[in-house]
Amino acid sequence: MSSRLSSASPASLRDDLQAQIHLMQGKRGSERSLPVLPSLSRLLPGGLRPGAAYSIQGSMSLAMALLAGPSRDGSWCGVAGLPDFGVEAAAGFGIALDRLVLVPDPGTSWTPVIAAMADVLSVVLARAPERVAPAEAARLGARLRERSAVLLVLGPWPQSEAVLQVNGYEWSGLGEGHGHLTRQELELEVALRGSSRRASVDLADSGPVGLSRHRMGA
Amino acid sequence: MMLFQLETPVRALVTWFPDWPLVAARLADALPPVVPAAVIGQGVIAACSAEARAEGVVRGLRLREAQTRCPELVVCAVDPVRDAREFEPVVSSLEERTPGVEVLRPGLCATRARGASRYYGGEEAAAGAVLEAADRLGVEARVGIADSVFAAEQAARSTSELSAVLVLPPGSSRDFLAPFPVEVLGQPKLASLLKRLGILTLGNFADLPAADVRSRFGAAGVTAHALASGQDPRTVVPRTPPRKLDQRVEFEPGLDRVDQLAFQLRATADAFVAGVQAEGLVCTELRVLITDEAGSRSERTWGHPRHFTPSDVVDRVRWQLQSQPPVNSRMPDGGTHDGGVARGGLSSPVTRVEFVPVRVDSIAHHGRALFGDGAEEQIHHGLSRIQSMLGHEAVVVPAISGGRLLAERRRLVPWGDSLPAGAPALASRPWPGRIPDPQPATVFASLVPVLLLDANREKVLTDHRGGLLAPPRWFCPGGDPARGRLVVQWAGPWPLRQRWWDADHRLEADRFQLVDGTGEAWLLLLDGQNWWAEARYD
Structure with missing residues (x-):
């Protein structure tokens, strides 16, 4: 990644420039984004960007699916403020339970706890607090960028990189008095960097992650 | 010659100290002093007191037979660790x-x-x-x-x-x-x-x-x-x-605030850790004994994923005291102090604290690497910091355990403690009645009361053979019959019957899966007359 050794090809020049910009913004230049499951790679083409916050509205499964990508890749994950987190479903998405830490009740010290978790864990999933001051959110955002951690917030969050809003669920397998739930499809609206688009995602389709495809870099 | x-x-x-297991149990307060008492190992009497012997109880007798001969017999299980521990002062x-x-x-x-x-x-x-010498300690001895x-x-x-x-x-x-x-x-x-x-x-x-x-x-x-x-x-x-590795400290008069105690204990904790280290060891499991003025003794064993440092030792004492319910009459103004009285109030002033190393390891296995200790070390430090902010039980590691109810299957172990033995084996058993995949993402920590109504707005119930009386039509997630959602798809009842012989753990319920008009999917539980939401698929 050294600029002095780079050839003159436009692609490598762009990479170098990006690295330098990142360095000046206080980020490590060699940092790469965290992978996401294949079913979500259309929504977040670059994966999860370290230092960013993502807002997820209306679905715990979607939050678990987002956690699963980095967890399968060997990252440590944390879950805060969600006493109802379904551990078996998480294991079903491929989250490694031995690298998962729960803080079911952060109490009144929401921001310090999330910041302390983000210090040591790569991805932190948290329920949004009842209200958060913009200045506090900005401080937490700076902490996240410094530690290159990803914050997934279940609920609204003021400074999020992307907002994944679930508008509807589609279930199959259940009839009237017979059958059982087999597949879930989510109707999503994704607002990513100013552009908004709709998509439908089948969460059951989360096979083994092809890591190389998803670590392209932001 | x-x-x-x-x-x-x-x-x-x-x-020779006759009936040592019994004497040790009495010294450790596991058995009362004068009544007929016995220590049981593998279903037979391992040692019994003179009072019990007078009633015809002998060593090797089956427990049931012994209780027939002496109905007021008090028993406790044999514990080799207790025997050895109580023997130590006698030997010294x-x-x-x-x-x-x-x-x-x-x-x-x-x-x-x-x-x-x-x-x-x-x-x-x-x-x-x-x-x-034995007589001074109050134990009976024989010499040959x-x-x-x-x-x-x-x-x-x-x-x-x-x-x-x-x-x-x-x-x-x-x-x-x-x-x-x-x-x-x-x-x-x-x-x-x-x-x-x-x-x-x-x-x-x-x-x-x-x-x-x-x-x-x-x-x-x-x-x-x-x-x-x-x-x-x-x-x-x-x-x-x-060499004695355990440390004890006595307070006169007793201390009744956690923060005072933590401050006073710091030096003892330092001496404890330094004493263990002087032997070339580190402590990985610690027993903390706290005696208060009322004479009650709190004893707990704490594990550590690495090894105890002095501040870890002090933290364990604080958590142990905070896990005991404080007496409300000692709190004059319910928590207006900065966490001092409300969180630090004790039921009775503490007069003695003891640290006993339960498990030690060679210090060579715990040395610091030359270039730092990698990611896991950092994670441990970070999580310990959260524990010292919120308490030991606030940071947990999840595991899947055995059980039929989903909340039972979720086992949360505090960071630093080891998973109870047998939990993985329990989880891998078949458990008939398990919910087919996918599992619900939201599993309520405690069941949420809801209502399921039929077309006539009557509560849906099952008959005595487990069949449904009327198909469900309306679902009220808040438990308010006026605000119902249409039931679009449903399945059930899936019977859940366990431990009918055990009054405390019996479970007689029926599970239902349903999708309501807003597209949300639920897992419901009908327990006799009441409807509960066990989990939500979201």
Whole structure:
């Protein structure tokens, strides 16, 4: 990644420039984004960007699916403020339970706890607090960028990189008095960097992650 | 004659504490002092008190039989760790009188008789000194002195309450042992074989030529033969008294605030960790004993994923105290202080805190790497920081355990504690009635009351055979019948019946899966008359 050794090809020049910009913004230049499951790679083409916050509205499964990508890749994950987190479903998405830490009740010290978790864990999933001051959110955002951690917030969050809003669920397998739930499809609206688009995602389709495809870099 | 004396084993003094498991249980407050009591191991009586013996309870009796003979018998399970722990002060007290004690097992120890008899002026006087030491601790002891450890043990065991000492003169051990049955050798297989060969006593066995014993019974037989002839090849190997690693601190007057206590304990915790480290060890499991003014004792064992530092030790004391419910009358103004009284109030002032290392490890296994200790170390530090902010139970690691209810299957273990043994095996059992995949993402920590109504807005119920009386039509997630959502798809009832014989853990419920009009999917539980939401698929 050294600029002095780079050839003159436009692609490598762009990479170098990006690295330098990142360095000046206080980020490590060699940092790469965290992978996401294949079913979500259309929504977040670059994966999860370290230092960013993502807002997820209306679905715990979607939050678990987002956690699963980095967890399968060997990252440590944390879950805060969600006493109802379904551990078996998480294991079903491929989250490694031995690298998962729960803080079911952060109490009144929401921001310090999330910041302390983000210090040591790569991805932190948290329920949004009842209200958060913009200045506090900005401080937490700076902490996240410094530690290159990803914050997934279940609920609204003021400074999020992307907002994944679930508008509807589609279930199959259940009839009237017979059958059982087999597949879930989510109707999503994704607002990513100013552009908004709709998509439908089948969460059951989360096979083994092809890591190389998803670590392209932001 | 001189040559013969050199060949004989050194004279040994064996101190035997009768019914030691029982005495230890009473010392540890596991059994009350004067009532008939017994210690149970594998369903049979391992040791019983004199009161119980008077009622006809003997060692080896089955528990049920013992309780028939003595209905008021108080029992507790045998615990070798407790026996050893309670024996430790007894041994140190004996060591003050007769140095060089070897602990044969808890309740039985041996000393070389020569030094003690010379110091006290005779073997009887040495035995008397030992008995006096035991008497000071309030435990009953018997002493036997003989030419070998084995003979001295048998001599001690054949004493009575009235004459607690038996000294066998030099050279008489073989004759003393002769009438004992071969079972006392402690080798059941050999004893059974000898009896079938018509050799019933140690005297008969000792009369056999040693060479024949070797060719017929092998090395174990030769050892037993030597024991029977009063020539125990074992010598007394005195133990090195261990350095005391545990630390205790007493407060006078007692402290009733956690923050005061934490401040006062800091120096003790430093001394504790430094003492363990001076032995080349680190403590990985710690027992904290807290005694308060009212005399109640709180005891808890804490694990540590790495090893305890002084601040970790202080944190454990704080968590242990905070996990006890404080008495409200001691809180004048319910928590207006900065966490001082509301979180730090204790039910009674603490007068004594003890730290006992339960498990130690060599310090070499816990050294710091030259270039830092990698990611896991950082994670541990970060999570410990959150624990010191919120409490030990606030940071948990999840695991899947066995059970039928989803909340039961989720096992949360505080960071630093180890997963209870058997949980993974429990989880891998089949568990009929398990929810088919996918599992619900939201599993309510406690069941949420809801309502499920049929087309006539009546509660949906099952008949006595488990069939549905009417199909569900309306679902009220808040439990308010006026705000119903249309039930679009549903399935059930899936019966859930377990432990009908156990009043505390019985479960008789039916599960339903449904999708309501807003597209949300739920897992419901019908428990007799009440509807609960167990989980939500979202």
